Amino acid sequence: MKRIAIDMDEVVADFNLKHLHVFNRDYNDNVTLDDLMGCHLRDLRPHLIQEIRSYLDDPTFFRDLDVMKDSQEVIRALSEHYEIFITTAAMEVPASFTAKYEWLKEHFGFLDEMNFVFCGDKSIIQADYLIDDNARHFKRFSGQGILFTSPHNVNETGYVRVNSWLEVRDYFLR
Ligand SMILES: [Mg+2]
Secondary structure (H helix, E strand, O other): OEEEEEOOEOOOEEHHHHHHHHHHHHHOOOOOOHHHOOOOHHHHOHHHHHHHHHHHHOOOHHHHOEEOOOHHHHHHHHOOOEEEEEEEOHHHOHHHHHHHHHHHHHHOOOOOHHHEEEOOOHHHOOOOEEEEOOHHHHOOOOOEEEEEOOHHHOOOOOOEEEOOHHHHHHHHHO
16 A cells, blocks of 8 residues: 555644634634735744744643544545555654644544554655645655645645645545
8 A cells, every 4th residue: 555644734734724813813813824825824923933932832732623524535535445554743842742643543543553653754755645734744754745834834835735625535545
């Protein structure tokens, strides 16, 4: 079986939705997903860069993120034809480990937990495909990178791009 490595945040877990919600609530702001096209929240509100980052130090932040639409059904279908690994650069947010693990067990419990990979530099990942919203992970990845559309990456070109999990399904199971 060929291997597909799949990122968590903004690919299977809806990071932006919660991050924007808590930020707008706490700072009485009204930033929308449309505002994030081609940038990050920290770029829009640079004077609050520490505050924006500090949400990720909350050990519970990642525990209740919404599941990205259709990701469970598509990954379940893909797992019959491919070896699936969830690969998250969790070292960037060490406080998140337990929440991310529990979240995966709750929403992707049909995968073997031995296929959950909490890493730093993803170039260590040996897989045929990597589905990720951060193109920087493709630079030293030996397989095929597949860019999952997220507001911040809409202007990235030069990569295979998928806009939804239904497009992922069509790419692999056509
Ligand atoms: Mg991501």
